[in-house]
Amino acid sequence: MSIPYFEFLRAELAPGLLDGLWVSLIVIIPSALLGAFIGLTAGVLRVYGPMPVRKLAEAYVSLFRGTPLVVQVFFWYFALPYIKFGGWSLVLDPIPAAILAFGLCSGAYQSEYIRGGLNSIKRGQIRAALALGMTTRQAVMNVVLPQAFRRALPGCGNEIIYLIKYSSLASIITVNELTGTATTIAKNSWRNIEVFCTLGVVYLLLVTVATWLLHLLEDTLSVPGFERPQE
Amino acid sequence: MDFNVAFTAAHEALPYMLGGVVWTAGLIVGAMLLGLALGVPLAVLQVYGPRSVRRMVATYVWLFRGIPILVQLYIFYFGLLAWLSGLPGLTGIGLDSPFVAAVMVLGLTSSAYQSQIFRGAIQSLPAGQLKAGRALGMTDGQVIRTVVLPQALRLSIPAWSNEYSILLKDSALAFTIGVVEIMGRMRAIASTTHEPVSMSFVAGIIFFVLTWVGVKGLSILENKVRIAGYTRQGAV
């Protein structure tokens, strides 16, 4: 009745998913960078910023962590064009809208880990650095950040793995990444189980490779006493 | 965008969108219970089971944590359950319902995450607890039921409340397969009224309140079952 799975995979599914994979990466990588940048900024501000800034950063984090990502994606793509700033409005293409949504949401989660990492550094560490004659800036750069970074790394890495999975939401706003491509192929071929299970395998591979890379990075940077917490 | 128009539209849409809360709540309650019912035995098996069983549990967890919820929804709703419900004897028992598919996906995924929460809690208990139970002549099953789980479950509540807020947010994806929960209703009404801004704000606020209510409720539960001096050490 129809061609066998492997024939279908070779001729149709694999090339389609490969195209989708590139688009996925075009969404994921900038989102991760944006998220890391926002997360670091917000995290540092939440710990060391002046009170009003601290409150502002807290509000950002609870707003973006308290609402579903899909609502945020919807907002940046469908609702933003309706907001008029003195006569003109901002209309984002699907891919930039997805990157903005993912980056902002991911940044809110990332800032939690950064904050936790910064807070985990004992006061004595800074005092000891100051006692050696370091300036506050030097103490932060040489003592606090290297330690906080190691503490925050597992959480931040996990967040990137979440980002890989949640990048599938871009298909909802018509981005033809992995999930979007798979949906189209499934519609045209009527082979839902095969298409979506193959898609699942692709995500599993992506997530597994990313996890492995993350552990490699953690091991490279590991120092006794900063071991990876048990999953 | 006119604020008066937006406000009126939001006000008119509110009852309809609040109607979605029933579906959202159904998804979450179903998924949390399914996740709990599977997560506890999975955790026990992963800690105390023979090696082959531990491997199987680890594979299960890897599968459900590695595949995006959206993709799982498609696999279950458009794939597995659509196929199953076409088999003789399985028609007409609701297997083709989007709600059932969504509860299954959210619940199975949650069971994978919950099992890791419980596993962490079980492993954080000192080994002496187990030894003391055995020394009294308890069987391993009795030790797990009367000593390990009552402690591990208490330790798990903070992580559990986190799991609730994750499920709440993931449940919004159920609209993609046609469950008329909050997000689905918001999308529908936004396209008919052309007021996506106010509608997404209303939906955001509803989700925000639900997160807060659930987290509050679980912290009340945590206080209820709290034991003097019992710390959260080791909780994930």
Add this chain to the structure above:
Amino acid sequence: MSQHSENTPILEARNLIKVLGGNRVLDSVNLDIGRGRVKVLIGPSGAGKSTLLQCLNFLTPPDSGHILLEGREVNAGSKKELCSFRQQVGMIFQDFNLFDHLSALENVRVALMKVRGMSKLDATERAVAELKRVGLVDRAAHYPANLSGGQKQRVAIARALAMDPKVMLLDEPTSALDPELIGEVLTVIRALAQGGMTMIMATHQISFSASLADEFIFMEKGRIVEHGSPAELLGKGVGSRTQAFCAKISELTGEADGEFRS
């Protein structure tokens, strides 16, 4: 079934061997104890005292050897037999191991209900009686986190006693305690010994145990090196390994009991 002569030991270990990480932690250890006797294990840390005690009730299964309860070999392969054996052998741990989620009363009661199948009422009555015996009935509702170390250990003793053990194994019951709390636990242990309880105890409390013990067993590197009555091993001018070891301990703790005085 308790048809056994007066001389049959209550608990007997034959040829216990345990290898951990390539080391022979127990090297052909033989031990037996008669009704109402008190035997005390001493020796440097790492000598295998704790492993021996844990092997005696299979918490650490020995690699080979036999355990006999009242002359009958225990088949640890049978879960049922193992559990019933452990019910008859009480164990006290160095770090108490109270169940942290249960109050003192519940700690004593839980095995009575779950293992013995007693009703809640009967179990409570029994638990209260045991707490009374260790002088803690007023702490019945306290959780472990709110008890001092000495109180925790006394609750642990009450928990073991409630099961009517035929023999008690005590693994350094006072080692984890602050010095000022040791006394209250030793008082309870002394009362037990005077009440005729059969006990095997690992301890560093030399003078205390010398006054209770029928026999000292000195272990080193997984073997029993010397054994005999405290008077035999610690008497003036005996020159035993035990005596040398005890003298060293006394020096460290400032206890002037390197020598047995009767």
